[in-house]
Amino acid sequence: MSSPSQSNRQQRLLDGESGAFADPASMPSIDRAQLDPIAADVALQRLIDAAKQWHFQAGRLLHATESVGHLDAFQWLHHNPLGERCLWRSRDGQTLWAGIGAAVVLTASADGDYDDLFTHMHHVLEHHDKAFLGGIAFNHRPGDSEWQDFPAARFILPAVALRQQGDHHELQINLYASSHEAFVRQRQQLVHTLESLKLAWPEHIDPASSDPVQRQDHMVFSACRRRIHEVLHQIDQGELEKAVLARRVDVLLDHVVPAFPVLQRWQKNNQGCFAFAFEMGSSLFMGCTPERLFRREGHYIATEALAGTMTRDSNPETDAFLARELLNDPKLSLEHQLVAGFIQAQLQPLTEQLYSPSLPGVIKLDRIQHRYLPISGQLRPGVSDAQLLSCLHPTPAVCGVPKVAAQALIQQLEATQRGWYSGAVGLVSPQTVEFAVAIRSALVRGNQVSCFSGVGIVAGSEPETEWQELEAKISSFLDALMR
Ligand SMILES: C=C(O[C@@H]1C=C(C(=O)O)C=C[C@H]1O)C(=O)O
Ligand SMILES: [Mg+2]
Numbered sequence: 001m002s003s004p005s006q007s008n009r010q011q012r013l014l015d016g017e018s019g020a021f022a023d024p025a026s027m028p029s030i031d032r033a034q035l036d037p038i039a040a041d042v043a044l045q046r047l048i049d050a051a052k053q054w055h056f057q058a059g060r061l062l063h064a065t066e067s068v069g070h071l072d073a074f075q076w077l078h079h080n081p082l083g084e085r086c087l088w089r090s091r092d093g094q095t096l097w098a099g100i101g102a103a104v105v106l107t108a109s110a111d112g113d114y115d116d117l118f119t120h121m122h123h124v125l126e127h128h129d130k131a132f133l134g135g136i137a138f139n140h141r142p143g144d145s146e147w148q149d150f151p152a153a154r155f156i157l158p159a160v161a162l163r164q165q166g167d168h169h170e171l172q173i174n175l176y177a178s179s180h181e182a183f184v185r186q187r188q189q190l191v192h193t194l195e196s197l198k199l200a201w202p203e204h205i206d207p208a209s210s211d212p213v214q215r216q217d218h219m220v221f222s223a224c225r226r227r228i229h230e231v232l233h234q235i236d237q238g239e240l241e242k243a244v245l246a247r248r249v250d251v252l253l254d255h256v257v258p259a260f261p262v263l264q265r266w267q268k269n270n271q272g273c274f275a276f277a278f279e280m281g282s283s284l285f286m287g288c289t290p291e292r293l294f295r296r297e298g299h300y301i302a303t304e305a306l307a308g309t310m311t312r313d314s315n316p317e318t319d320a321f322l323a324r325e326l327l328n329d330p331k332l333s334l335e336h337q338l339v340a341g342f343i344q345a346q347l348q349p350l351t352e353q354l355y356s357p358s359l360p361g362v363i364k365l366d367r368i369q370h371r372y373l374p375i376s377g378q379l380r381p382g383v384s385d386a387q388l389l390s391c392l393h394p395t396p397a398v399c400g401v402p403k404v405a406a407q408a409l410i411q412q413l414e415a416t417q418r419g420w421y422s423g424a425v426g427l428v429s430p431q432t433v434e435f436a437v438a439i440r441s442a443l444v445r446g447n448q449v450s451c452f453s454g455v456g457i458v459a460g461s462e463p464e465t466e467w468q469e470l471e472a473k474i475s476s477f478l479d480a481l482m483r
Pocket of ligand 2 (some may be wrong): 307308309335455456469
């Protein structure tokens with residue numbers, strides 16, 4: 001129960017925001033855990049005052065930070081479509097960044113061209129406790145229609161960021177301009193965004209879910225079987241050992257897809273996954289992935305091999321039996337071992353020492369479980385983030401072995417472009433750089449959503465089993481979408 005003075009404050013916030021709940025009888029209550037109204041309100045006003053007092057400084061980051069009470073980042077983004085939005089949540093849930101609008105946007109138009117990007121990002125950030133969020137494509141093809149808003153690489157420093165580290169939540173604002181004219185324009189935009197920003201919203205107004213109006217599978221089972229046979233044939237011929245085949249399913253709803261509430265449900269069903277979202281133009285790419293590409297802190301790198309999949313069962317004994325099968329099955333071992341071997345071989349020349357447990361473990365998700373092997377090490381002096389990204393991406397978890405042969409076969413067999421699906425997404429801060437593999441992901445455009453999933457094909461793959469695996473991966477997303 002809230003006190004009368006708290007209720008008044010809640011009402012004032014709601015009235016100020018939209019005027020929609022002026023009648024106390026019809027006013028929904030606010031989730032108390034969601035917000036400390038005074039802190040958020042005052043913090044926001046302080047940030048507006050700070051921005052108004054900024055003076056132009058060429059090529060210097062202007063910034064301000066205020067602590068706030070607990071804000072639900074997914075709902076905050078959902079209720080504030082005031083500029084391009086982005087989100088990054090670490091796998092342990094301890095770190096979350098959400099952004100609205102852009103202070104700095106950095107892009108690359110070709111794959112592998114990451115050196116300048118990282119140099120530039122670190123130059124802008126200096127030592128500040130801030131982060132660029134962004135990602136890279138699987139392999140960039142200019143002119144792809146559904147991916148046209150997504151270049152080979154793109155990173156943004158949000159204009160307004162909500163940062164959560166453990167229990168500490170803060171709002172940050174940023175501005176970086178190279179001319180006085182740009183400074184004036186960007187500051188005006190920033191103040192406007194802050195003055196429009198909602199920090200409170202009615203509780204549990206979750207957009208109603210509905211059945212899809214239409215579903216289009218870009219690869220039906222017969223085509224999938226044909227492609228798997230083609231990969232198996234090439235494996236027989238000794239051309240390659242593994243290739244990952246991907247599938248796209250489009251779903252049309254009768255309303256705009258509520259991307260952030262869907263992502264929040266998806267993430268809640270899959271604790272222990274990264275969550276990410278990047279809005280660009282009228283598209284939004286988001287996902288809930290279990291797979292880390294790498295995390296670097298100082299000279300320390302942590303990565304992993306995650307591949308090989310088994311279904312789950314509601315009966316714990318059967319589920320444990322399936323996990324043992326996952327660890328013992330030779331085809332699943334090979335599928336996973338090819339990823340681990342690649343990562344270890346790529347990192348060997350860049351590290352002093354590389355550590356892994358002798359046996360893999362299991363990661364459990366809502367509908368499936370995976371083989372998992374952590375790999376960590378001490379980087380040699382001078383190894384850069386750009387180098388790590390180029391040497392690890394794409395791993396055989398999303399591409400194949402050998403890499404070049406698999407890339408060519410994927411390009412030949414897959415009917416649709418992957419864009420940022422199976423690329424890498426993450427966060428670049430002065431202290432930490434972390435990328436996740438952008439699988440279990442979907443591209444939202446208005447009331448349409450394209451979701452993607454892939455399977456690793458190795459000797460011993462059976463089309464029916466691989467098809468079920470593709471279905472299981474996609475249905476985790478459809479559960480969150482349709483609920
Ligand atoms: C390619 C995807 O996932 C990859 C393929 C897996 C497999 O085939 O067993 C498991 C995890 C990932 O390495 C995807 O989910 O889209
Ligand atoms: Mg598999």
